[in-house]
Each structure stands twice: as structure tokens, then as C-alpha cells.
Amino acid sequence: MIExxxxxxxxxxxxxxxxxxxxxxxxxxxxxxxxxxxxxxSALWMATTMIVLAVLFIMQGGIFLGVVQVVVYTGAxxxxxxxxxxxVGVDASDSFVETLRAQRVAGILLGAGFGVLLIAAxxxxxxxxxxxxxxxNDAAGGHVEAIAEAIFTRYVFTFEVVSIVLIxxxxxxxxxxxxERLTPRxxxxxxxxxxxxxxxxxxxxxxxVYAQHNAVDxxxxxxxxxxxxxxxxxxxxxxxxxxxxxxxxxxxxxxEDGEQG
Amino acid sequence: xxxxxxxxxxxxxxVIGAVGVLVRRNAxxxxxxxxxxxxxxxxxxxxxxxxxxxxxxxxxAFFVMVVAAAEVVxxxxxxxxxxxxRRSASVDDPxxxxx
Numbered sequence: 357m358i359e360x361x362x363x364x365x366x367x368x369x370x371x372x373x374x375x376x377x378x379x380x381x382x383x384x385x386x387x388x389x390x391x392x393x394x395x396x397x398s399a400l401w402m403a404t405t406m407i408v409l410a411v412l413f414i415m416q417g418g419i420f421l422g423v424v425q426v427v428v429y430t431g432a433x434x435x436x437x438x439x440x441x442x443x444v445g446v447d448a449s450d451s452f453v454e455t456l457r458a459q460r461v462a463g464i465l466l467g468a469g470f471g472v473l474l475i476a477a478x479x480x481x482x483x484x485x486x487x488x489x490x491x492x493n494d495a496a497g498g499h500v501e502a503i504a505e506a507i508f509t510r511y512v513f514t515f516e517v518v519s520i521v522l523i524x525x526x527x528x529x530x531x532x533x534x535x536e537r538l539t540p541r542x543x544x545x546x547x548x549x550x551x552x553x554x555x556x557x558x559x560x561x562x563x564x565v566y567a568q569h570n571a572v573d574x575x576x577x578x579x580x581x582x583x584x585x586x587x588x589x590x591x592x593x594x595x596x597x598x599x600x601x602x603x604x605x606x607x608x609x610x611x612e613d614g615e616q617g
Numbered sequence: 618x619x620x621x622x623x624x625x626x627x628x629x630x631x632v633i634g635a636v637g638v639l640v641r642r643n644a645x646x647x648x649x650x651x652x653x654x655x656x657x658x659x660x661x662x663x664x665x666x667x668x669x670x671x672x673x674x675x676x677x678a679f680f681v682m683v684v685a686a687a688e689v690v691x692x693x694x695x696x697x698x699x700x701x702x703r704r705s706a707s708v709d710d711p712x713x714x715x716x
Contacts, residue, residue: 372618379626386633386653395645395706402649405630409656416623418663418675421682425659428682433652433689440693441645444706455642455709463639471632478624486620487670496672506676518683525687532694535701 371415382408399437406430417489420503561587565601573599582607623664630657644696644706648689655685 367375385404392398406429414422489502496502507515551557561584564570565577573592575583583604585593592598600608630653637650659678666674700706 367618367620375618375622379622382626383629383633386630389646389649389653390633390637390641392646395643398646398649402652405653406656409660412623412626412660413663413678416620416663416667418666418678421659421663421675421678424679424682428686429652429656433686436689436693437645437649440697443697444645444700460640463636466639467632467636470635471628474628474632475625478621478628483621483668484670486668488667489670489672489675491670492672502672503676503679506672507679510673511676511680514680518680521684521687525690529690529694532691532698 374411374415378408378411382412395441396438399434399441402437403430403434406434417493417499419499556586563587563589568601569599571599573597575600575604577601577604620664620668623667624661627657627661627664630654630660642707642709644699644708645693647708648692648696651692652685652689655681 382405385401385408388401389398389405392401406425410422410425410430413419413425489499493499493502496505561576563572563576564574564587568574573588575585575598576587578584581603583600588598634650634652634654634657637653638647641647641650659681662674662678662681664674666672666678696706
């Protein structure tokens, strides 16, 4: 299997077919990241591109790298993106209003120029006859062994530095998203003592007038037919979205009329 | 097929990512485009490893992935912090230093 995938020089027909199928997929998905109005759709296209790239890595003999690509990128990084999208709000679609005039045209022109430069450089360069990584794998006794040997001997210093970078990033993320409490936390015993000393130690009446409504924004009716303010959440009362029954509305109207008259 | 085609694909993906960074306004999408550019460079590294017949390109691509993961963590933490104070994830809104 590894010998088969170690991608030796003249590429096989199978690889060519896979490439001409996967490369347009990657490019279309990458363009759709730019064109999607909603960030969630961009994230899904990004995941597509990353999976296609993982397959391309494996096709070129980077089996370990292909697996790492799936685990780290499509697994961890994309999930992180989706978490943050959910925190920030999924519905928030991008505004397409330009704050700088003609910035979009300038950006696309710059990109096109840069692309021409890159492709010209690649097309002008002469490359060695592709040998594939098969020989390097065999010298170490296997693909993963070859990568392990490189990481833990020649690149061991880079490896250590990268581990420091990762630890710093983890600490940095915690420091950045940490929020100080503005008010001291009130423990459970203190809250229960407060409740017993208050005028209303029992639970509040449940909301809803069951013959007509069954919702938290409808206050319960007291025996005399008036609405019980304690039965609706404070937050709804603050927002002014409490739904009174028609009877209660009529009574309030009467009270107001009586006061005016 | 010529193995250099992978380099052309990597160039195209890198350019699409760069245009995305310049054009899009949502900070999270800008970040995804940066990830796309890093991925494209990884593809080029893997293609070079194959062209030159040694494993070093793949090891460098591996380190690029690790650094990209660290960068995503910090970048998204910054975006969340900005969103908390400004209620917006647009790169145009944090312009308080502008005259």
C-alpha cells in the first residue's frame, strides 16, 4: 500500500483522473468561501477544501500528513470556527457595503496580478525529475518511521519551539477570553437564607391561564380574577412583553377610564 | 500528468485566499481565508517533497499545521473578545483609533 501510494515519478492514470476530479472541486469550494454570504456556508466550503487537500496529500505520498490534515484541520480547527460562529451569532451575514471606495475591485486586481506572478514563476522554473518519497521511506524502514526520524533528529529544535508556541497559544487564549466578575459570587447558603427571610419563601406561582393559554408570558390569575405579577419572569416584565388575558386588559382599561372620569 | 500541476493548484488556492482576505469584511471569513492560504502552502511543500524525493517537505508542512492551529486559537480568542465589547465581528467596526 505504501509503495503504491508513494507516488513515483511518471504519475499513473489513476492519479491523473483523481487530480483532475479533485483539483476543480478544491478550487470551486475555495471560490465559494469567498462568495458565500453567510459565514457558516463559508465554513462548510472550507471543510470541503480541506478534505480534498487531505486526499491530495495522500496521493502524493504524505499519508501521515493527510491523516493529520483530517484530524487537526477538518476535526479541530473547523470545529473551533463553528464554535466561534455560534458564539458570535450564526445569522449575522456579512455586509457587502464597501467602506473604502473600489476596495473590492482593487483587491481582485491585486489578487489576479499576484496569481499571474506565481503561476509564471512556477511555469518558468525547471524541476527535477520527480522521484517520489519512496526511497526516503525505504531508507528509514517505513513512512511514519521516516517522518519520526526527521522530526526527532534533524528538526528536534523546531519541534521543541513549536511545542512552546502551542503552550503559549493555549495560555493566551485563556487570558484573552477570561472575564473578571464585577460582583462577588453569592453562594447557595446565603441565597437560601435571603429567601427564607423574604416575604415569599415558597415558590412563585406557575404562569399560564390553562383554560386559554399555556405560556410563560401569560400571568396566572388570582382567585379574584386579577393577574399575578409574581407568576411571570422578571425579565419579561422588564421587557414589557407580558401577555395579559382579555379580561385583565378590559379591567385595566376600566380602571384607567375610572381614574380619568 | 505532470506533478507540477500540484504547484499550479497550490498557487491558485493561495491567490483565492489572498483575495478573500482583501475583499471579505467578516473577521471569521477572513480567518478562514488565511487558513486556506496556509493549506495551499502545505500542498506546495508536499509537492516539493515528492519532486525532490525527500521527506523534509512533509515535515515542514507538519510544523506549518501546528503553528496554524496555534494561530487559529489566538485569532478566534481575539475575535470573541472584540465581539464581546463591540457586538460585531466585522473588521471595519474596530476603528476607534481613526480620526
